[in-house]
Amino acid sequence: MSFPSAPAGPVARLxxxxxxxxxxxxxxxxxxxxxxxxxxxxxxxxxxxxxFAVDVVVPNxxxxxxxxxxxxxxxxVFDRDREKATEALTNAGVVLCLDFNRQDRVGKAxxxxxxxxxxxxxxxxxxxxxxxxxxxSDTSACATCQxxxxxxxxxxxxxxxxxxxxxxxxxxxxxxxxxxxxPSTKPHTMRVAADLMERGVNIEIVHGAIMDDNSEHxxxxxxxTLSERMTVLPELGTAILQLSQEDLKRFNFAPGxxxxxxxxxxxxxGIRLAAFFMERPDVVKVSLRSKGDLPVDQFTREHFNGGGHxxxxxxxxxxxxxxxxQRFMELLPRFINDHPA
Ligand code: 5GP
Ligand code: MN
Numbered sequence: 001m002s003f004p005s006a007p008a009g010p011v012a013r014l015x016x017x018x019x020x021x022x023x024x025x026x027x028x029x030x031x032x033x034x035x036x037x038x039x040x041x042x043x044x045x046x047x048x049x050x051x052f053a054v055d056v057v058v059p060n061x062x063x064x065x066x067x068x069x070x071x072x073x074x075x076x077v078f079d080r081d082r083e084k085a086t087e088a089l090t091n092a093g094v095v096l097c098l099d100f101n102r103q104d105r106v107g108k109a110x111x112x113x114x115x116x117x118x119x120x121x122x123x124x125x126x127x128x129x130x131x132x133x134x135x136x137s138d139t140s141a142c143a144t145c146q147x148x149x150x151x152x153x154x155x156x157x158x159x160x161x162x163x164x165x166x167x168x169x170x171x172x173x174x175x176x177x178x179x180x181x182x183p184s185t186k187p188h189t190m191r192v193a194a195d196l197m198e199r200g201v202n203i204e205i206v207h208g209a210i211m212d213d214n215s216e217h218x219x220x221x222x223x224x225t226l227s228e229r230m231t232v233l234p235e236l237g238t239a240i241l242q243l244s245q246e247d248l249k250r251f252n253f254a255p256g257x258x259x260x261x262x263x264x265x266x267x268x269x270g271i272r273l274a275a276f277f278m279e280r281p282d283v284v285k286v287s288l289r290s291k292g293d294l295p296v297d298q299f300t301r302e303h304f305n306g307g308g309h310x311x312x313x314x315x316x317x318x319x320x321x322x323x324x325x326q327r328f329m330e331l332l333p334r335f336i337n338d339h340p341a
Contacts, residue, residue, distance in 0.1 A: 011154040013134045014120060017094055023053045025092035029100035030059040030107040033259075034175025034210065036099040037062050039122070039144040041071040042161075042168035043096065046152050049160040055088035059107035063256020068209045069171060070164035078109040086112050094133075096120045099144040099172075101128035101137060102307070122147050125308060126297050139309070142184035145172030149192050163200025170196045171206055178263070179211075182311070221251035225261055232268060236336045239265030240328075241276040244321055248279070262287045272341060277324055283316040284324045294339050303331055 018024070026044055028036035037058065044054040056071070060079045066072060076085040089095055089109070095116045100106065101123040106113050113119075114131075121132035124141040141147045149169050152158060161169070173193055177185045180193070197203060221243075229247065231240045241261060251257070258278060265274030266289045273294055276287040286304045288296035290311045297313040300306035306315020317324040 010134050010136055011151060014136075014151070015155055017118065017120065017134055018047075018052070021052065021093035023055075023092050024094050024096065025055045025057060025088045026096045026098055027057045027059075027089065027106060027109065027113060028098045029105040031255075032058045032060075032062045032066075032099075034066060035143045035145055035172035037066045037069060037072065037075075038168045038170075038172030038175070039098045039148045041069055041075070042145060042165045042172070043098065043122075043148045043152070044071060045162065045165035045168065046157055046160045049162065049165075050157060055085075055092065057085045057088055057109065059109050061255065063259060064254060065210060065213060065256055065259070066171075069168055071168070078107065082108075085109065089113065089116055092116075094118045094120060096122065097132065098122050098148070099124075101125050103129060103131055122151065126310070127301070127307060140184070140186075142182065142186065142189050143172045143176035145169040145176070146189060146192055149196070161196070161199050166196040166199035166201045167206060170201045170203070171210065174206060174210060179207075184309075215254070215257070217252045217254070218257040221248075221253065221257055222261060222264075224251065225258075226264055230265060232265075232271070233332075234270060236332060237270060237272045237341065238332060238336065239268055239271045239274045240325070241265055241274070242278070242321060242325060243276075244279045245281065262289050265289070266291065273336065275328060277321060277328070279321045283318055284321055286315045286317060286324070286328075288313050292341060294336075299331075299335055303327070 024047060026040045028040045040056045044056050047054045055076055057076045057078055061077050076088055078085040089112050097119055101121060103113050104110055119132045121135040122144055124138055124144055126139055128137045136147055136151060138147055225241055225243060229242050262274050262276035272291040274289045278285045288300055290296045295310045297308045297310055300313040300315035304315030304317055306313060308314055
């Protein structure tokens with residue numbers, strides 16, 4: 001556990017905070033995506049290589065398309081292994097919070113997380129809550145994985161990024177940047193990707209596992225959603241997708257099956273807002289994507305108890321599918337007209 005170089009600022013404070021500790025824990029957000037799991041596992045590999053015992057906790061199980069990530073089998077799922085996960089969080093000297101910035105984003109682990117005394121935040125979403133002893137918050141970063149890479153390098157630990165860590169970090173870069181096509185993708189992102197590739201990422205395997213490993217059910221559900229459950233409103237530049245519990249059951253829904261569906265709505269010519277409403281047993285999950293200057297993070301924060309990024313945000317509603325859609329339709333014209341293209 002040594003840090004060869006420790007420049008000034010939060011990086012130095014993080015190094016000082018970790019110095020002398022033996023047990024650490026990493027936690028990420030509910031419904032963890034590629035960046036959440038990739039950054040958590042990537043950082044865990046590096047810190048383990050530096051001598052720490054590191055537990056990775058996720059609030060609920062990640063989608064199956066992330067199971068292949070190196071180290072995924074050892075992740076503690078709070079909803080499933082509550083005792084072990086609680087023990088990991090409470091006995092860690094420091095808990096690192098990755099890819100989320102409000103403590104209510106960790107589902108049922110919230111109470112335990114709030115009780116943890118020393119927390120570190122590494123995240124790229126808007127509007128961070130002030131709960132960490134050391135906070136890295138950069139809304140310009142395309143992925144938390146990119147931030148983890150930069151922090152590890154600034155701590156002088158780049159040599160500890162082996163093929164496994166590199167593969168995890170690269171995965172988050174790919175998933176959060178829409179395969180390097182969202183405007184958050186910067187020349188620096190490409191340089192980080194190139195360095196990770198040199199450290200042993202097999203990009204063909206990563207892309208194959210993420211993009212070309214669909215179940216037949218998922219692909220048929222996508223076809224059904226686009227042909228039967230999508231409404232296009234050209235005058236508002238909006239496409240709306242919706243799926244009920246009944247629809248999901250019909251296609252044997254498994255978590256992660258609807259990942260990316262909303263982006264198809266946004267890919268329609270002339271559309272600058274895509275909304276996806278999915279009925280869950282308890283709530284309706286809302287996913288919004290936009291192009292240009294349409295701040296969907298603000299919209300979900302104000303109306304759907306959520307947040308995220310300017311062009312990609314999510315939230316939820318307790319009003320049922322019909323009620324949620326009705327309220328969305330009432331709010332939509334004003335939101336669109338307040339932000340002309
Ligand atoms: P998705 O629509 O894929 O679930 O999420 C898009 C973005 O919005 C992600 O960056 C995610 O972290 C954020 N997000 C999704 N759901 C919520 C939510 O309920 N609350 C907040 N604050 N952010 C969310
Ligand atoms: Mn992210």
